[in-house]
Amino acid sequence: MTGLASSTYYYQPIVDDAERQRQDAELRDQIEGIQAEFPGYGYRRIQRELERRGPKINAKRIRRVMLENGLKPLVWRSFVRTTDSKHSYRVYPNLLKNQILRGPNEAWASDITYIRIRSGFVYLAAVLDLYTRQIIGWSIAKSIDTRLCQAALQMALEQRAPVVGCIHHSDRGAQYASPDYVQLLQDRGPAISMSGKANPYDNAFIESFFKTLKAEEVHLASYDTFQDVIERLPYFIEEVYNQKRLHSAIGYVPPNEFERKVRHIKLVDRPPLNL
Numbered sequence: 001m002t003g004l005a006s007s008t009y010y011y012q013p014i015v016d017d018a019e020r021q022r023q024d025a026e027l028r029d030q031i032e033g034i035q036a037e038f039p040g041y042g043y044r045r046i047q048r049e050l051e052r053r054g055p056k057i058n059a060k061r062i063r064r065v066m067l068e069n070g071l072k073p074l075v076w077r078s079f080v081r082t083t084d085s086k087h088s089y090r091v092y093p094n095l096l097k098n099q100i101l102r103g104p105n106e107a108w109a110s111d112i113t114y115i116r117i118r119s120g121f122v123y124l125a126a127v128l129d130l131y132t133r134q135i136i137g138w139s140i141a142k143s144i145d146t147r148l149c150q151a152a153l154q155m156a157l158e159q160r161a162p163v164v165g166c167i168h169h170s171d172r173g174a175q176y177a178s179p180d181y182v183q184l185l186q187d188r189g190p191a192i193s194m195s196g197k198a199n200p201y202d203n204a205f206i207e208s209f210f211k212t213l214k215a216e217e218v219h220l221a222s223y224d225t226f227q228d229v230i231e232r233l234p235y236f237i238e239e240v241y242n243q244k245r246l247h248s249a250i251g252y253v254p255p256n257e258f259e260r261k262v263r264h265i266k267l268v269d270r271p272p273l274n275l
Contacts, residue, residue, distance in 0.1 A: 027057065027065050035071060036119060042073040072120075089177035095167050095193035101131045101273040104259055105160055107167040108136070108190065109206040110153065110176065112144060113213070115233070118224045124213075124233065125152040128206045129160075130169075131273055132262070133247050134255035135209065135237050136160055140230055149175045150184060157188050169193040171203055212241065 034049050035041055041049065043063040050057050066072070101107055107130040115122045123144045127137035137156030141148045157163065168190035170176035176194070185192050195203055217236040223229050242256050250258040251271075262270050 024065050024068075027062070028069050028071070031062070031066060031069075031071050035073070089174065089179070090182075091172050091177060092192040092194045094169075094196050095191055096130075096169050096275045099167070099275045101275065102267055102270045103262060104129050104132050104134075105163050105166050106131055107169060107275070108156065109203055110137075110149065110168065110170045111203055111206045111210070112149065112173070112175065113210040114144075115218055115223060115229055117226060117229065122223075122226055122229045123148055125149045125175075126206060126209065126237075127152050127156040128209055129255075129259075130205055130275070132255050132259040133205070133209070133250055134242055134259055138234070138237055140233060142226060144175070146175045146178045146180055150181055153181070153184060157184075162189065164189045166190040167193050169195070169203065171195045172197070209241070212245070213237075216240075216245075 030050060030053075031046055034046055043059060043066055046066070047057065047059050047062050050062070096107060099107065109128045109130055110125065112123055112125045115124060120142075123141055125139045125141075125148045126135055128134070129136050136159055137152040137154070139148050139151035139155070141151075153168075160166075166189065168185055170193075172194050175181065182192060213233075213236065217232070217240070221228070221232055223232070242254065244254055246252045247255060247258070253261070
């Protein structure tokens with residue numbers, strides 16, 4: 001005898017780990033399907049919607065599965081903060097002030113922006129050559145973290161190596177001040193530069209690119225899913241912005257064309273860019 005009431009013994013279902021995982025995966029798929037149609041639904045509305053479609057499911061279980069799988073309700077905001085400067089990492093001085101650039105790989109700017117999709121946000125990290133206005137590195141992800149920024153920087157480093165003497169400029173965000181990101185820069189050569197406190201305009205060049213990206217691609221394309229972003233955004237960056245779009249700051253030619261042109265001009269004869 002166990003000392004338990006017979007009703008307790010007979011009505012407690014025995015579910016092994018494999019079966020529980022299968023059931024949770026099935027519930028996760030149901031929740032994802034509901035949130036694709038109703039992105040703002042939290043666990044309470046999810047529970048009510050599931051009840052309308054089938055057997056009742058415990059609210060605690062729904063909440064647990066949502067937490068374990070990052071299935072958060074979408075909260076629409078007019079602005080998404082991409083810079084977290086409240087951290088304990090070292091902040092580096094601004095090296096761009098009063099600089100005069102005369103060629104590629106003398107200064108890069110890095111930053112992050114967000115792209116709204118139906119179920120939330122996707123993040124783009126980009127690296128811009130300040131002289132040619134060419135995007136030389138980029139990365140797309142569902143999460144905004146150091147790995148996103150490192151992937152964009154790694155692309156730039158692979159395309160432009162060696163880059164000794166280059167200045168890498170960013171805001172003071174935790175992603176760019178993190179030890180892993182700083183170590184990558186120190187290992188590969190670019191000097192580290194960061195915007196002044198409460199002065200986002202220090203990174204205005206790459207912000208200008210993001211505005212162009214939003215106005216000429218993102219807002220027109222109306223991305224619904226992450227797949228839409230990764231299929232369309234790289235094409236706009238490489239084939240439209242870098243290859244075809246005329247840029248007023250470099251004489252109304254595309255960045256790729258401008259870079260090819262200046263590489264065949266003596267350094268002293270190149271048009272200067274005053275920062």
